Amino acid sequence: xxxxxIWVIAGVVALGLVLLVASRVLRPAPAVPGRPALALSLGAAxxxxxxxxxxxxxxxxxxxxxxxxxxxGPGEITITQGDWENVIHVDRDGAVMASANCxxxxxxxxxxxxxxxxxxxxxxxxxxxxxxxxxxxxxxxxEALQLLGEAP
Amino acid sequence: xxxxxxxxxxALFVSIMLVLGYLESLFSLGPIPGIKLGLSNSVLxxxxxxxxxxxxxxxxxxxxxxxxxxxxxxxxxQYSLAGGVVSMLGMIAMTHGLxxxxxxxxxxxxxxxxxxGQVLMAMLTLQTASLLYYxxxxxxxxxxxxxxxxxxxxxxxxxxxxxxxxxFGFVQNVNAQAKGEGTPGTTPxxxxxxxxxxxxxxESIESKTH
Numbered sequence: 001x002x003x004x005x006i007w008v009i010a011g012v013v014a015l016g017l018v019l020l021v022a023s024r025v026l027r028p029a030p031a032v033p034g035r036p037a038l039a040l041s042l043g044a045a046x047x048x049x050x051x052x053x054x055x056x057x058x059x060x061x062x063x064x065x066x067x068x069x070x071x072x073g074p075g076e077i078t079i080t081q082g083d084w085e086n087v088i089h090v091d092r093d094g095a096v097m098a099s100a101n102c103x104x105x106x107x108x109x110x111x112x113x114x115x116x117x118x119x120x121x122x123x124x125x126x127x128x129x130x131x132x133x134x135x136x137x138x139x140x141x142x143e144a145l146q147l148l149g150e151a152p
Numbered sequence: 153x154x155x156x157x158x159x160x161x162x163a164l165f166v167s168i169m170l171v172l173g174y175l176e177s178l179f180s181l182g183p184i185p186g187i188k189l190g191l192s193n194s195v196l197x198x199x200x201x202x203x204x205x206x207x208x209x210x211x212x213x214x215x216x217x218x219x220x221x222x223x224x225x226x227x228x229x230q231y232s233l234a235g236g237v238v239s240m241l242g243m244i245a246m247t248h249g250l251x252x253x254x255x256x257x258x259x260x261x262x263x264x265x266x267x268x269g270q271v272l273m274a275m276l277t278l279q280t281a282s283l284l285y286y287x288x289x290x291x292x293x294x295x296x297x298x299x300x301x302x303x304x305x306x307x308x309x310x311x312x313x314x315x316x317x318x319x320f321g322f323v324q325n326v327n328a329q330a331k332g333e334g335t336p337g338t339t340p341x342x343x344x345x346x347x348x349x350x351x352x353x354x355e356s357i358e359s360k361t362h
Contacts, residue, residue, distance in 0.1 A: 001256050001257070002253065002254045003252070004251075004254075004257060005254050005256055005257035005260075008246065008250075008253055008257040008258075008260060009257065009260055009295065012260055012261060012291065012295045013292070013295070015264065015268075015291055016291035017288075019284050019285075019287050019288035019291060020284075020285065020288040022281075023282075023284035023285035023287075023288060060278065060280070063279050103224070103225055103228075122285070122289050123285075123286055124285050124286075126283070128278065130231070130274050130277060130278070131225070131227045135278050135280065135282075137282070
């Protein structure tokens with residue numbers, strides 16, 4: 001290894017550290033009006049105030065967000081886009097991508113996200129299925145209210 | 153003859169990259185999705201030293217599209233292309249732009265930037281910045297893997313033609329006659345068993361008149 005290699009490696013490490021800092025600083029985008037809730041097994045989210053729950057699941061499909069899904073108990077959410085299908089299992093504590101018919105199933109291998117582990121996961125609060133462009137984000141109640149501009 | 157030699161080498165390198173890429177896709181290196189050893193990058197780095205920038209870019213594109221059509225999908229091509237382009241730009245800068253960077257340093261940059269390109273494409277697709285933490289992790293992992301692949305190239309550089317070794321500073325002493333046989337990296341062209349004759353200079357007109 002040569003001397004310039006040390007500088008190159010230092011530059012790469014610096015890039016990684018900058019990205020780490022940026023990931024802590026940048027906040028999630030505010031909610032935008034989108035499609036109605038998908039949570040058929042949990043019941044459709046009512047209009048008006050956000051249902052009381054400890055955590056909420058925000059589902060993004062492509063560039064659009066669905067209404068927040070309050071995690072009130074065990075349930076299943078199926079997202080179908082033509083031949084693509086993603087099945088999400090939720091419970092009061094969190095969510096997991098139970099199955100998907102994407103080629104590599106990497107979204108399934110990302111594991112379960114809960115309020116307790118979301119700061120420790122590599123994907124943080126997200127579960128993403130890139131081929132199907134589906135992304136799940138787990139929010140606490142405070143974050144959900146902040147997103148909707150409502151008082152806690 | 154020399155054009156045919158270049159073509160044969162290019163085909164060989166693309167084949168090797170396809171096989172290595174397929175083998176890597178069969179197993180994962182850890183619980184974090186997207187981590188691969190990147191052995192194809194070591195071949196690409198060797199190509200940069202051996203065949204130059206234009207040919208290496210073409211080989212990268214060939215590898216991306218062929219592996220996508222054979223083993224993946226249009227989505228695979230999208231992310232592979234993003235990673236390949238960003239990685240290639242970094243490795244070109246390290247090998248042909250900056251002087252004094254070894255294959256290890258070039259490999260580190262290539263490995264890290266490959267992951268940056270792929271995650272950037274994912275962020276553009278999902279239109280979110282929330283994958284930055286994942287990108288940061290992959291930068292570190294990619295740098296380590298790139299260092300390993302760069303070390304592979306260090307051990308393979310002895311197979312480069314003498315003029316290519318000389319151009320990139322892999323020859324320890326330019327006056328090879330003074331060193332004699334047996335000294336690594338100093339034997340003149342043609343004296344080492346298996347040495348390929350040097351390729352003509354890509355942009356030199358004067359060499360054709362000699």
